Amino acid sequence: MNFASYTIVTTIAAILLFLSLTTEVLRAQTHPNFEFSLGVDYSAAEQTLDFFDHRIGDADRVAKLRGNQLAAATSVMLARTEKSRDDFRDQLELARNITRFESDVYGFFPAKNHIPELRKLLNNIKQRQLDRRIVATIASFFPEQAKISTRFSVYLVVIGNERASAFVRRVVWNFDTPTFVNDEEGEPVIVVNLARMVEGPPNEQAQFIEVLSTTAHECFHAAFSVLQKSLPDSLRPRNIADQLLDIVQNEGIAYYLSLQTHLGGETPSRKWFDETSKAVDILNRVLGEMLSPNLTHARAQELIMDANLSGSFEGNYGATSGLRMAYEIDAHLGRPALTATLMNGGRSFVLTYQQACLRDGSLPQLDKRVLQFVGQSSR
Numbered sequence: 001m002n003f004a005s006y007t008i009v010t011t012i013a014a015i016l017l018f019l020s021l022t023t024e025v026l027r028a029q030t031h032p033n034f035e036f037s038l039g040v041d042y043s044a045a046e047q048t049l050d051f052f053d054h055r056i057g058d059a060d061r062v063a064k065l066r067g068n069q070l071a072a073a074t075s076v077m078l079a080r081t082e083k084s085r086d087d088f089r090d091q092l093e094l095a096r097n098i099t100r101f102e103s104d105v106y107g108f109f110p111a112k113n114h115i116p117e118l119r120k121l122l123n124n125i126k127q128r129q130l131d132r133r134i135v136a137t138i139a140s141f142f143p144e145q146a147k148i149s150t151r152f153s154v155y156l157v158v159i160g161n162e163r164a165s166a167f168v169r170r171v172v173w174n175f176d177t178p179t180f181v182n183d184e185e186g187e188p189v190i191v192v193n194l195a196r197m198v199e200g201p202p203n204e205q206a207q208f209i210e211v212l213s214t215t216a217h218e219c220f221h222a223a224f225s226v227l228q229k230s231l232p233d234s235l236r237p238r239n240i241a242d243q244l245l246d247i248v249q250n251e252g253i254a255y256y257l258s259l260q261t262h263l264g265g266e267t268p269s270r271k272w273f274d275e276t277s278k279a280v281d282i283l284n285r286v287l288g289e290m291l292s293p294n295l296t297h298a299r300a301q302e303l304i305m306d307a308n309l310s311g312s313f314e315g316n317y318g319a320t321s322g323l324r325m326a327y328e329i330d331a332h333l334g335r336p337a338l339t340a341t342l343m344n345g346g347r348s349f350v351l352t353y354q355q356a357c358l359r360d361g362s363l364p365q366l367d368k369r370v371l372q373f374v375g376q377s378s379r
């Protein structure tokens with residue numbers, strides 16, 4: 001999920017100030033222009049489990065941990081509701097002593113019901129150096145000429161609204177209190193809810209891969225947002241169709257990175273090819289609608305939301321079509337062709353996919369009208 005694509009956004013100021021004992025710093029030196037490091041903060045995850053387990057008793061302190069504040073505020077937003085300042089702390093205390101809530105806005109119970117599994121997962125993450133692996137994965141998805149020098153914080157938590165298992169937002173910190181800011185301010189923070197990773201079968205390897213793939217996906221968005229700031233203004237979206245193509249590219253490559261983490265070098269299933277082909281069909285249809293003069297503002301917003309936030313793989317036509325395009329670009333034209341599109345905007349991503357289509361006529365085709373639009377040099 002990438003909130004930056006919409007209006008709600010994210011970051012961190014003075015990151016170095018809050019390097020705590022729970023934070024590890026690693027640097028990627030895969031190529032000289034790519035200096036990307038990651039600090040992983042485990043304290044919200046660990047102390048929330050300790051609190052539910054009655055090992056510690058100070059609800060106020062647990063509620064004020066940075067990771068928990070980020071997760072709580074975002075949960076309220078995702079639930080499309082409003083809560084008082086102390087609501088999170090009060091509900092946290094209540095959740096420790098009862099077995100369920102009518103409505104679990106902050107997502108306490110998946111964590112409370114899986115405490116031993118979550119402790120194991122946390123140990124596994126530390127031992128297997130999640131941060132080092134993420135940095136290496138992300139570096140392989142950026143072109144050599146991309147200049148990035150940045151440090152992100154990843155907050156591992158065990159709570160959060162069911163609508164998102166991970167997210168990136170931009171914040172500015174006032175001591176330990178976050179203020180959410182827009183694209184131009186602060187820096188990105190990444191929040192990952194580990195409770196969502198232990199819902200499936202008790203397979204430790206699969207759970208670790210899920211954490212790795214989810215976190216790397218969000219880190220890609222965060223690193224790409226830094227790179228985008230250095231690109232010329234002419235690449236910024238000029239209309240709703242460009243906005244959509246930016247989502248297709250950004251989510252497409254991020255989901256492709258996640259897919260690779262899961263599959264390694266294996267080929268996806270037949271079903272995957274069918275579903276992603278259908279998503280390209282929907283993308284053609286939506287772009288046709290967006291390029292028509294009858295498009296209303298409300299309909300445009302609805303189409304943009306559905307591109308990545310419809311709630312299902314098939315429904316997220318923008319992300320899923322972008323995933324297929326990224327896969328085919330990498331397969332037919334190679335990684336440098338895919339990563340070069342990051343320097344050249346959403347239209348170049350689609351044009352590069354068209355080159356793959358010219359090599360392989362069996363790929364899901366783009367409509368003429370779409371190709372005409374992306375071929376115009378209006379951005």
Ligand SMILES: [Zn+2]
Nearest residue numbers: 001002251254
């Ligand atoms: Zn995403």
